[in-house]
Amino acid sequence: MHTAPIAVLGGSGYAGIELTYLLAHHPRARLEVVSSDRWVGDSVAKQLAISGKAGERVYASFDEAAERAKECAVVLLATPAEVSAKVAPGLLAAGCKVIDLSGAFRLTDAGVARAYYGKDVESSKSDVAVGAYGLPEFFRDEVVDAKLVANPGCYATCAALALAPLLEQGLIARTDLVVSAVSGVTGAGRKATEEYGFVAIDQDVRAYRVLAHQHTPEIAQTLQRRVESSGGPIDLTFTPHLVPLARGILSTAYARLAVQASSADLTAALSKAYANEPFVTVARSPNDVSLKQVVGTNRCVIGVACEAKSMGRVVVVSAIDNLLKGAAGQAVQNLNLVLGCDEDAGLTQLRRFHT
Ligand SMILES: NC(=O)C1=CN([C@@H]2O[C@H](COP(=O)(O)OP(=O)(O)OC[C@H]3O[C@@H](n4cnc5c(N)ncnc54)[C@H](OP(=O)(O)O)[C@@H]3O)[C@@H](O)[C@H]2O)C=CC1
Numbered sequence: 001m002h003t004a005p006i007a008v009l010g011g012s013g014y015a016g017i018e019l020t021y022l023l024a025h026h027p028r029a030r031l032e033v034v035s036s037d038r039w040v041g042d043s044v045a046k047q048l049a050i051s052g053k054a055g056e057r058v059y060a061s062f063d064e065a066a067e068r069a070k071e072c073a074v075v076l077l078a079t080p081a082e083v084s085a086k087v088a089p090g091l092l093a094a095g096c097k098v099i100d101l102s103g104a105f106r107l108t109d110a111g112v113a114r115a116y117y118g119k120d121v122e123s124s125k126s127d128v129a130v131g132a133y134g135l136p137e138f139f140r141d142e143v144v145d146a147k148l149v150a151n152p153g154c155y156a157t158c159a160a161l162a163l164a165p166l167l168e169q170g171l172i173a174r175t176d177l178v179v180s181a182v183s184g185v186t187g188a189g190r191k192a193t194e195e196y197g198f199v200a201i202d203q204d205v206r207a208y209r210v211l212a213h214q215h216t217p218e219i220a221q222t223l224q225r226r227v228e229s230s231g232g233p234i235d236l237t238f239t240p241h242l243v244p245l246a247r248g249i250l251s252t253a254y255a256r257l258a259v260q261a262s263s264a265d266l267t268a269a270l271s272k273a274y275a276n277e278p279f280v281t282v283a284r285s286p287n288d289v290s291l292k293q294v295v296g297t298n299r300c301v302i303g304v305a306c307e308a309k310s311m312g313r314v315v316v317v318s319a320i321d322n323l324l325k326g327a328a329g330q331a332v333q334n335l336n337l338v339l340g341c342d343e344d345a346g347l348t349q350l351r352r353f354h355t
């Protein structure tokens with residue numbers, strides 16, 4: 001079977017490692033180039049114990065890999081936003097398709113992008129044709145034709161999948177949306193975990209970047225795109241928390257009913273929206289959603305309930321693996337759309353840690 005040559009820049013990071021594993025077992029992709037300055041000269045087999053062709057690849061320095069990547073059909077960037085912003089224009093000019101896992105190209109408003117990701121990200125945006133926002137469940141058609149795919153943020157994926165169908169179907173109000181989420185520490189990347197260490201995070205839980213997190217405008221932007229603009233802006237507060245787990249995000253979203261509805265109505269609305277989605281499962285209740293159902297998989301599990309009284313409170317709980325549906329898994333889902341193969345190619349063998 002024909003396989004497409006693929007490059008991964010940022011192959012030694014938490015997301016890049018997941019990408020390397022996924023690509024090594026992908027029926028239609030062939031890992032040709034992988035970068036890491038820390039592992040330069042080592043084989044993938046040595047670092048990740050992967051056998052076969054992918055294991056024979058040797059980590060190249062970022063600069064060398066970025067040049068060699070220009071020969072590949074698709075380049076996956078698992079690098080910090082400022083690095084992605086710098087390298088993407090040259091890759092696109094060379095004719096590659098680019099899937100960027102960072103936040104560099106997700107926010108459509110340049111001023112907002114600069115505020116959250118810095119001036120290097122904002123200034124690069126003018127050089128790059130606007131690409132697709134790679135949340136396949138909502139923007140699949142755009143991804144298929146895109147030269148550049150901005151892979152969504154992890155919290156943004158988890159929260160938007162939970163709330164968008166309920167907003168779209170007019171079941172919840174746009175105002176006073178509140179999302180509170182917990183994340184495992186791999187969400188912060190390798191540098192942060194090396195800095196904090198096991199002892200520093202064990203037995204501790206904390207909120208961070210309160211009222212200032214970069215995924216707040218990203219969630220709002222996605223939700224806004226899924227509703228009629230005439231109904232007013234999305235009004236959202238998002239608070240992330242770091243918990244002493246390696247991976248996984250559990251998000252709890254709070255909203256108000258916009259019409260009279262029951263928990264069964266809301267569950268039916270989500271089930272209808274995701275009926276044909278291979279990676280989204282609707283649980284019978286928010287109590288039935290847990291990290292163990294999703295960690296190690298590309299799945300998102302969502303459960304919803306509401307207070308029966310008029311305009312009552314709605315609670316939507318959702319869970320993903322931050323490194324899979326929140327990063328590398330979703331990037332491979334987007335890669336599949338770009339390559340025109342089955343959307344679940346290379347993603348069905350993933351395991352669940354259910355015990
Ligand atoms: N972790 C997560 O859950 C998620 C991450 N993301 C995004 O994906 C991207 C990768 O994240 P993650 O894997 O966690 O990050 P890590 O910090 O774990 O890894 C970063 C990777 O980029 C490389 N790198 C770092 N700085 C540079 C540089 N200046 N020039 C070239 N290469 C560099 C590193 O290579 P080396 O050290 O070998 O040189 C490493 O391979 C980030 O933009 C992140 O925001 C998105 C969603 C979720």
Ligand SMILES: CC(=O)N[C@@H](CCC(=O)OP(=O)(O)O)C(=O)O
Nearest residue numbers: 102103153154183184187188214
């Ligand atoms: C636990 C943790 O720290 N998570 C990261 C989210 C990773 C991510 O998706 O960030 P980008 O938008 O920069 O790509 C954070 O909160 O920044």
